[in-house]
Amino acid sequence: MNLNHQKVFITVNPAVTRKKALLFIEEKLFEEWGLQFGEPVTIQAGCRSVPVLVQPFPSSQPTLKLSYDMNQMLSLPAFSDPISVSFHAERKSIKIGPFLALLMNQSPLQDGTFGEMEKFYQEMNSYCIQQAIPFYLVKLQSLEEGVVEGYLSGQNGWQPITLPTPDVLYNRIHSRKLEVSHSFELFKTELEARSIPMFNGRFLSKYDVHELLLLENALLPNLPDTILFNEKEPFLTFIEKHSVVYFKPASGSQGRNICRLTQVSGKWKIEHSGNIEDVHFADTDEKLFKTLKIFSRKQAYILQKGISLFETDQRKLDFRILLHQNDEFQWKVTSMVARIGDPGTIVSNLAQGGVMKNGSDFLKEVFDHQEAIRMYQKLIRLAKNTAQALVENHDDLFGELGIDLALDSDTHPWIIEVNSKPSKKFQGNYETFRPSVKSIIDFMLTLNRENHP
Numbered sequence: 001m002n003l004n005h006q007k008v009f010i011t012v013n014p015a016v017t018r019k020k021a022l023l024f025i026e027e028k029l030f031e032e033w034g035l036q037f038g039e040p041v042t043i044q045a046g047c048r049s050v051p052v053l054v055q056p057f058p059s060s061q062p063t064l065k066l067s068y069d070m071n072q073m074l075s076l077p078a079f080s081d082p083i084s085v086s087f088h089a090e091r092k093s094i095k096i097g098p099f100l101a102l103l104m105n106q107s108p109l110q111d112g113t114f115g116e117m118e119k120f121y122q123e124m125n126s127y128c129i130q131q132a133i134p135f136y137l138v139k140l141q142s143l144e145e146g147v148v149e150g151y152l153s154g155q156n157g158w159q160p161i162t163l164p165t166p167d168v169l170y171n172r173i174h175s176r177k178l179e180v181s182h183s184f185e186l187f188k189t190e191l192e193a194r195s196i197p198m199f200n201g202r203f204l205s206k207y208d209v210h211e212l213l214l215l216e217n218a219l220l221p222n223l224p225d226t227i228l229f230n231e232k233e234p235f236l237t238f239i240e241k242h243s244v245v246y247f248k249p250a251s252g253s254q255g256r257n258i259c260r261l262t263q264v265s266g267k268w269k270i271e272h273s274g275n276i277e278d279v280h281f282a283d284t285d286e287k288l289f290k291t292l293k294i295f296s297r298k299q300a301y302i303l304q305k306g307i308s309l310f311e312t313d314q315r316k317l318d319f320r321i322l323l324h325q326n327d328e329f330q331w332k333v334t335s336m337v338a339r340i341g342d343p344g345t346i347v348s349n350l351a352q353g354g355v356m357k358n359g360s361d362f363l364k365e366v367f368d369h370q371e372a373i374r375m376y377q378k379l380i381r382l383a384k385n386t387a388q389a390l391v392e393n394h395d396d397l398f399g400e401l402g403i404d405l406a407l408d409s410d411t412h413p414w415i416i417e418v419n420s421k422p423s424k425k426f427q428g429n430y431e432t433f434r435p436s437v438k439s440i441i442d443f444m445l446t447l448n449r450e451n452h453p
Contacts, residue, residue: 007082007132008062010096015068023052023094024065030056033087045074045096046164047146047194064094075147075162077134084132098448100128100441101138101150101166103198105173112157117172120424123437125153131441136163140173140183143190167451168444169198170399172421176203176251197447199399200420207250207302209390209418216389222382222415225305229296232289235303239268239285244306247292249299259295260306261288307414310407312366316341318406319359321383322422324439325399327446331387333380334435338362379405382413390418399443400436 006029023043025035035041035054042049043066050073057065064085066076076096086095102124106114114121114137121137128135136150137158148165151158169191173179179202191198210226213219227238229247239245239261247259258273268282270291282288292301309316322335336359359379363372383403391398402422406414424436 005084005086006062008064008085009082010076010079010085011063011065012071012076012078013065013067020067020069021052022067023054023070024057024063025054026059026061026063027056029062030054034089040092042091042093043070043074043096044093045076046099046166047143048074048164049093050074064096075164077152077161077163079134081129082132083134095452097134097164098167098445098452099134099136099164100444100448101136101148101169103138103140103169103171103173105139105175105178108151108158112159114158116425120434120437121158122153123433124441127433127437127441131445133441133445134163135441136161136166138166138169140178140187143187143194165194166196168447169196170440170444171198171200171202172424174421179203195451197397197451199397199443199447201396202420203251204418204420205250205300206248206417207300210302212393213386213389213415213418215393216385218385219382219389219415222413224307224414224416227303229292229301229303232286235289236285238303239288242305244308246304246306247295248302248304249296250302251300259292262306307406308409310409310411312340318404318416319379320422321359321379321403321405322436323383323387323401323403324436325443325446326439327442327449329446331384331401332439333383334439336360336376336379336383375407375411379413382415386415386418399447400440 008026008029023041025033035056037055038053041052041054043052043064044050050070052070062082066074074096083096084098087093088095102121104114104117106117108114125135136152138148138150141149143165146165147162149160150163152161152163153159173184178184188198188201207226207228210223213223225238225242227234228250229235243263245261247261249257256273260271260273262269262271264281268285268288270280270282270288272278280291282291309318311317317338317340320337320339321333323331324334326332338357338359340355340357340362360372360376363375366372367375382405386403387398387401390401398420400420400422402419404416404419406416408414422436
C-alpha cells in the first residue's frame with residue numbers, strides 16, 4: 001500500500017472557466033506524489049469521484065485548486081481550514097477526507113443550535129477541525145444520489161447543506177421507535193451497499209443484553225437473576241425466590257418508570273423511582289401481578305432480583321463506566337464515575353436527583369488505599385469483560401458503551417445495565433474536549449482505515 005496523507009487547503013476556481021477537468025496541485029505536493037504534468041487521476045469525496053488531469057502550480061502552502069464544476073460534482077462545502085487528503089499511487093487516486101458524520105433525529109432550534117446536545121456536537125466538530133477532518137450532522141435519508149443533506153457548523157449555527165456521503169457514521173438517534181422503523185432499515189441497507197460502517201447501530205434492550213451476557217460463564221456470578229415480565233406462573237415463581245425485586249422497562253433509560261417491590265409483613269410494597277412518596281401495597285401475589293400488568297401498559301418490562309446495595313450515608317450507589325474501542329479494537333476505559341442517589345430514592349440515576357463523583361476518588365474516600373485500588377481494578381476488569389462479551393455475541397458494531405455496575409453490601413460487583421447511547425449532557429471541566437469525544441473520533445478514523453486499506 002502506498003498511501004500518503006496530507007493536510008491540504010482546498011480552493012475553487014470561479015464558475016466561468018474552460019479548465020473544467022484540470023486539477024491544479026501545489027508544485028511541492030505534486031512532486032511529492034510523483035505526478036506527471038497532464039497525468040489522468042481520479043479525485044474522490046465520499047461515494048462520488050471525478051476523472052481529472054493534474055497540473056502543478058506555485059503556492060505558499062499545500063493546496064488543491066478545483067474547478068467549479070468539479071467541486072459541484074463532489075458536493076464539497078467551502079473549506080476555510082486545511083483538510084486531510086490522501087494520495088494512492090497505485091490507483092492514481094486522490095481522496096478528500098475522510099468525512100465523518102453523526103446520525104441524529106433532531107432539528108436545530110431557531111438559533112441554529114441543538115439544545116442540550118450542542119456542547120457535545122461542537123466538541124466533536126472542534127476536534128475534527130484539529131485533525132483536519134470534515135464533520136457534520138445528518139438525519140435519516142436516501143443515499144441514492146451519492147450525497148447527503150447535512151448540517152455543517154458555521155458562524156450562524158449549524159447550516160443545512162448538501163455534502164458528500166460520510167465515510168463513517170456514529171449513530172446517536174434518540175428514538176427507539178425510529179430505530180425499528182422501515183426507513184431506518186432502508187438506511188442501514190444503503191450503508192451496507194456502499195460499505196459505509198456505522199457503529200452503535202441501535203439501543204439495547206435490558207433483557208436481550210442479559211440473555212447475551214448469560215452466554216459467558218465468567219460473567220454468571222455478576223448477573224442478577226432476571227426474567228421477562230409476561231406470564232403469571234414464571235412471575236409467581238420469581239417473586240417467591242426474591243424478597244426484593246426491581247420492575248424495569250426493558251427499553252427504559254435515566255431511571256424512569258422503575259418500581260421496587262418489597263415483601264413487608266405478607267404484603268408487597270410498591271415504590272416508584274419518580275416519586276418516593278408514591279407508595280402502594282398489594283395484599284397478594286395475584287394482586288401484585290394485576291397491578292404491574294396495568295402499570296406496564298403492554299410495554300416490555302423485566303423483573304430483576306433486588307440487590308442489597310452498598311450505601312454511603314443511606315444513599316444508593318452505582319458506577320457508570322464509559323468504554324471505547326481503541327485502534328486495535330480493544331476496549332479501554334475512558335471514564336468512571338460513582339453515582340450517588342438522593343436519600344430514600346430507589347435508583348442512583350443523575351436524572352432522578354443523583355450526584356456524581358470521580359469513581360477512583362470516591363473509592364479512596366470509602367475504602368483504605370489498597371482496598372480502593374483492588375476494588376477499582378475489579379470494576380474495570382468486569383466492565384471490559386462485559387463489553388467484550390457483548391460485542392462477541394451481538395451482530396451490531398459498537399465503539400462506545402456505558403456500563404452500570406453496583407457493589408452489594410459485601411462489595412461483590414453486579415452488572416446492572418449496558419447502555420449503547422450513554423448520556424452526553426454532562427459538561428466536565430475539560431480545557432478543550434472531553435475524553436469521550438477524542439475516543440469516538442479516533443475510533444471512526446480506525447474504522448475508516450480498516451475500510452479503505
